Amino acid sequence: MNENKHVTSTGWVDPNDAPELTDEFFEIADEYIGEKLVRRGRPRKVEPKQPVSIRLSNEVVKYFRATGKGWQTRIDEVLKEWIAARSSV
Structure with a gap:
């Protein structure tokens, strides 16, 4: 039997004996x-990176x-700066 699976005993019936x-x-x-x-963890971003x-x-x-x-994030930042410099014209 697979040891990684959690096995639940079906013998418990007394509610006063609950863990x-x-x-x-x-x-x-x-x-x-x-x-x-309800999902745990960080909420999804509105605009995730592609x-x-x-x-x-x-x-x-x-x-x-x-x-x-x-380093890839820094490339992204440089490209955003490039866009901003050309968008303000």
């Missing part, structure tokens, strides 16, 4: 409002990768 509801129980429990499951494939010169990629983690 104590601990904080841990509520932390892992699914929360519903009516029939709808994954794209773009061809950049080696020089550009090497430069931004050398700046460390978040």
